[in-house]
Amino acid sequence: MSGDHILTVDRLMMRFGGIVAVNELSFAAERRKITALIGPNGAGKTTVFNCITGFYRPSGGAIRLAHDDGRTIQLERLNDFRISKQAKVARTFQNIRLFPGMTALENLMVAQHNALMRASGLTLLGLLGLPSWREAEQRAIELARTWLNRVSLLDRADDAAGNLPYGDQRRLEIARAMCTEPALLCLDEPAAGLNARESGGLNELLLSIRNEQGTSILLIEHDMSVVMEISDHVVVMDYGVKIAEGTPQAVRDDPKVIAAYLGADEEEAIAVMESGT
């Protein structure tokens, strides 16, 4: 079944000096599925994300991305902006990183930078205002409009992103990531700071992205209602290693996972579970 995996993380290592943040982590994310990466604070989830999205260069191991057309890309060899440009991996940030002084629409236009650069003939054709560029720009605006509509922010398109409420900013950041037309969307705690209604809306949005766009999603999340409701596969980390993986149901009942979250020994957790049943 390895052909179905869009992302394969193979014995990933990340050291910061003497600290091993991620230790021989291996997992895979299936194509057109939602994979959740969970774990207690400081487990190394965001470090894994930063390795996948090129913000860190891993100390060891391999990260392979298999595209629909059969291309396989070694992500650990790419860095920086190339991950998004060539490998088509988009990400959002734990603490939202929009362009606050630009409008919501402009934020989505910046996300289409590479496509628009090509259409504008590396600026030269655009400077002359050729019709081909105007059409491309109009298409980009239409794509942005579509996504603004999807995240129900169409009426706030011309407002500065920094002026939007927190929940709207979260959704706008997802829309912005989707405007890069990614194969894999990496979300770092998309539900953090959202109320119950907003996180319900987020679930619908993520499911619709998976079902309609066919984008594979990898997400880090603390909000278990989100994880349990939408993820197809859950990977649990603690202290930089994988301690469990499986369906949401299987993970929820795993004593190791409960132990990690409660900060207790495994035996104690089993004892607690058995006394409960």
Added chain:
Amino acid sequence: MSANSARPSPAAQPSGSAFILKKALISALVALVLFSLMIGVRTEAGPQGGLIYWTRFGDLAALVGAVFGGSIIVELLRQWWGPVDKDSIVPKPVQSAISFAGRWLAPALLVFAFLVPVIFYNQRYILDLSILVLTYVMLGWGLNVVVGLAGLLDLGYVAFYAVGAYSYALLATNFGLSFWVCLPLAGILAAFWGVLLGFPVLRLRGDYLAIVTLAFGEIIRLVIINWQSLTGGPNGVSGIPRPTMFGIPLTPGDDGLAARLGIEFSPTHRLVFLFYLILAMALLTNWVTIRLRRLPIGRAWEALREDEVACRALGINTTTTKLTAFATGAMFGGFAGAFFATRQGFISPESFTFQESALVLAIVVLGGMGSQLGVALAALAMIGGFELFRGFDQYRMLVFGIAMVLLMIWRPRGLIGHRAPTVFLERNQAISSDLVKEGHG
């Protein structure tokens, strides 16, 4: 005043004469401590080489008294003014008047600029001054790309101005190339040096970037001074050819423009020509910048200013984005430099000191970073205003400094502080400067 009294009363703010007196006393005390040594005691080397001193307690008392009185006046004014926040500083009617004026200011200025040579045809001084102002408008617009849009603090902008000026001067005097051939060459060479500066500073931010660009400006100047065989060193380059109107020289000779048109020769013709030349070049800079802002590269510059990490996550090559910003800004600086050389006919390293960089940067910052109209207004105020204060003689710098401080208190984000979006669906509304980042580099 009515708007202020309608506001929830400033009950929390202590008022009354006791408070004012206390505040004034504290100010006076601070002034006493500060000035007691600076003014109260004066020392000088005596005739025998020993140190002699005498006291000036009268002057000191006058100054402390002035601070005391001034402090009371300031405090009274402040209470009359109401609580200090953005709304109360500029009353509503004034704000709406400003926004109305703002809409018509740019076209009005443009029309006025076109008419300057007509109105002031016989006033050589004003024509000269307006050419100088336009040169700084162009420099300001060029630097605005780097500082205002891309958010990269560049303290060495004068280097590109120098590269442009020397490119034209040397190419014209050594190889006899015409101004119109040298102008693009000067731009290309300056852009090349912009990229060269860009490479080492790609990873630098903020203060570090400022220091390296400052050093770059000084390096270029020192190289020009010391490379005597090429640049003539401190003596500069003289005899730089004047520009021709597409091959027709503006001279009194038989082949000159005046003779061909059959009108009487006047040296003002050249001034008028230079005026329209720099106006056209400045407007080209403006047009290209406005155009670029609406292109992906311009949006990437602004996005870079807002958040570099997010840019990288969106697949934007921050290296080339920064380098193109440096190159574009430098290119306009190079054009302006070539114009400067042909206008002066003589250039020397003295024209390209750090003070020029600081002046152009001040124009960009005062104008409101990223605002084209603001930069033009600031250049007019800084260069033209500086001339206005010529009568103040030695107090000119003082008045100028006070004016700048006041402006920064009232409009901390420059004359035009808000940002206009580059694209909109329904409403084209300006973005408040509170949200727009200044860039970290």
